[in-house]
Amino acid sequence: MVLRSAKLRFHIGASRVHRWLALVIGVQLLLWFASGLVMSLLPIERVRGEHLVERSSPAILEQSRSRAPLDLVLRAATRPVREVRYRALLGREIAEVESIDGTISLHDAETGRRLGPVNAAMARAVAIQAYRGTSEPPSVRLVVASTPEFKGVLPAWRVDFPDREATRVYVAQNSGRIVAVRNGTWRLFDFFWALHIMDWKNHENFNTPWLMAFAAGGLALAIAGSALLYLRWPRKRRRTG
Known part of the structure; x- marks a missing residue:
């Protein structure tokens, strides 16, 4: 019981x-x-925007072109260097120098001279070069603070394409690389x-x-x-x- x-x-x-x-x-x-x-x-x-933006478009570097000796590039760097990468940026060969603390600087591949940060016109050209959709000319604005949409390397350029998916391409100011793509599917x-x-x-x-x-x-x-x-x-x- x-x-x-x-x-x-x-x-x-x-x-x-x-x-x-x-x-x-x-x-x-x-x-x-x-x-x-x-x-x-x-x-x-589609979430990553691969149907709209080609992030990785490897350019073939000309083997016959003369490049600055590595020591000139290292001397132009202001911090201890972890890695040096040669690549193309808008048809120009550059040396991308990554320091031990993670900072990145760009140098001319032929002279070793340090280049300034990527400006708005260059970021716009990088985004247009990678864009595969159909849109009117994009607008560009500088992003200096993290948002729910973008939490990557700052500062960065945000290139807005007025297409059907409101595509936004984020280009890092320090490297000129596309670091994020946002569209309607991602949102x-x-x-x-x-x-x-x-x-x-x-x-x-x-x-x-x-x-x-x-x-x-x-x-x-x-x-x-x-x-x-x-x-x-x-x-x-x-x-x-």
Whole structure:
């Protein structure tokens, strides 16, 4: 009798916990499932904007062209150097020097002379050269602070193409490289990503208190539901002769 009473109290308690958790956690569970479905359906290539912007367009360097000795490039650098990379920028060969602290400077490949940072006209030309869509001439603005849309190397140039997807190409001021591409598909993905991780401001923190609290609530909801399923499962009664 005591055992049956304890089981009954446990059943009632589990039912109440499950009911209230379902009311509180249910909406977020729906958002988790919906956002996960949407993100899985969106092609990652379109999210990255690969159909609109060709980020990697390797240019062949002329082997016969004379280049400055490496020591001239190293002497022009103001910090200890980690790596020197020769590449093309808008049809011109340059030496990209990366310092130990991560800073990057550009140098003329023929003379070793240090070049200034990439300006707006150069950033616009880099974006237009990589753009594969159809659009009116883009506008350019300097970005000096991180936003939910871009958290890369700053400062950077934002090149806005007035096309159907409102494509934005971010070009690093220190290197002239395309560091990010944003479009309508990315913004849709980012919106559901923010709902999924419950970071509605910065869209990047996967360890928010809200997420941990609702995840714990979802686990408790599943445990309570499993307990109720066990208690309510039909059992065959033994026949007594």
